[in-house]
Amino acid sequence: MRKEWNAVEILRHSRHDWLNKIQLIKGNMALGRYDRVNEIIEEIILESKNEAKLSNLKAPNLASFLMLFNWEDRTLSLEIEVIGDEQDLSLYDDEITSWCRNFLNYVNQAVKPVAENHLILSIQLDEGEVRFIFDFNGIIEDKQEILNFLENELISPTIKILDYEVHNDEMIVTVQILTASEKR
Template sequence: MATEWNVLNLLRHSRHDWLNHLQLINGYLSMGRVDKVEKLVEDIVNKAKNESHISHLKMDKVAEKLLTFNWGDHSFRISFEVITNESDWSQVEDTVYPFWRCYFNY
């Protein structure tokens, strides 16, 4: 079942994710595991860059699904990496989006 996202729901989920990251960082720091903190920060930065890239490809419906999928109750998680120099994928969105809806039922 697809979730209807509104601003408050989006902010709530985003805040929850950030709080989880901050709690992990705090926990690693309290254990003196600076190496773990550095790796976690690197992962967070890479994730944010990929989220930014997908948000700028002009495939808004696909980007919304990718960015919010892991907030739902699913039996698997999705991670992605954007590797392209193209900035406009709007011409393929009508092909990609139905695929997403069909195979991921979301």
């Protein structure tokens, strides 16, 4: 079931995340681990830049879903990176958000709940071509569940699964958004 977030809840979670980051910096400073402090700051900067790029894709449903993903009770964590020049994905917002939501729900159900499950979603934007690469590391308990989804999911004319490999401890799935010029 999908949670609807209101402004107060979003601000509360955001404040909590920032306080955790500040405490992590403060703790490492107290221990004299200045190299680690610099790493944490660089990670925060990179995360913020990726969130800004994601927000600028003109796909508010997708951006909202992905940026709030880790705030819900999940068995995996999601990291997002946006590579390439910004594009307008407003025409594909609902379809790609729906596909990502369904896929990530299947993955969430198929992985071992107490394992360290991490998924990196790379959104690659290259001269009109848009690819979503899901790179998972962790423990997959029900590999067949994910394979069934990938093999049987009804894909719209806009979304195409290019490639996938699913193993017990890792997975990579590449999905492409077919723009109007690519559908011809």
